[in-house]
Amino acid sequence: MTKINAATMGFNPDYSEQAPTVEDIKLLAGDVILEFGAPWCGHCQASAPIVADELSTRTLCHIKVFDGKGKKLGRAFGVTLWPTLIYLKNGEEVGRLVHPLLASEMTELLAL
Secondary structure, eight states: OGGGTTGGGSBOOSOBSSOOOHHHHHTOOSEEEEEEEOTTOHHHHHHHHHHHHHHHTSOOEEEEEEOOTTOHHHHHTTOOSSSEEEEEETTEEEEEEESOOSHHHHHHHHTO
16 A cells, blocks of 8 residues: 555645556555546536535545556446546445535535
8 A cells, every 4th residue: 555655634736647556445444535637627627616625625535546447446446427527435335426526516526
């Protein structure tokens, strides 16, 4: 799990090409937001302020993963649209949100 040590400490502001493995994700303790997207994606850019604002008031891990063709982690989670935010509790998915545009959508996701 050495690849994601920095990301497990909190918010990482950029999509990282160094994605954790599915096994790494299953080992994460506590609440985690796993965000799939790309820096050039218009939907990702539009959602970024909403996501950052909502997560800035919380103490949970936020791992931004640069997704795309041939990226195994995104395929393992069935990601087809960006950004896709997956809420994990102790490595298990409890909810997801695609193309968040409202703060209330993030609030609902994090209430699960």
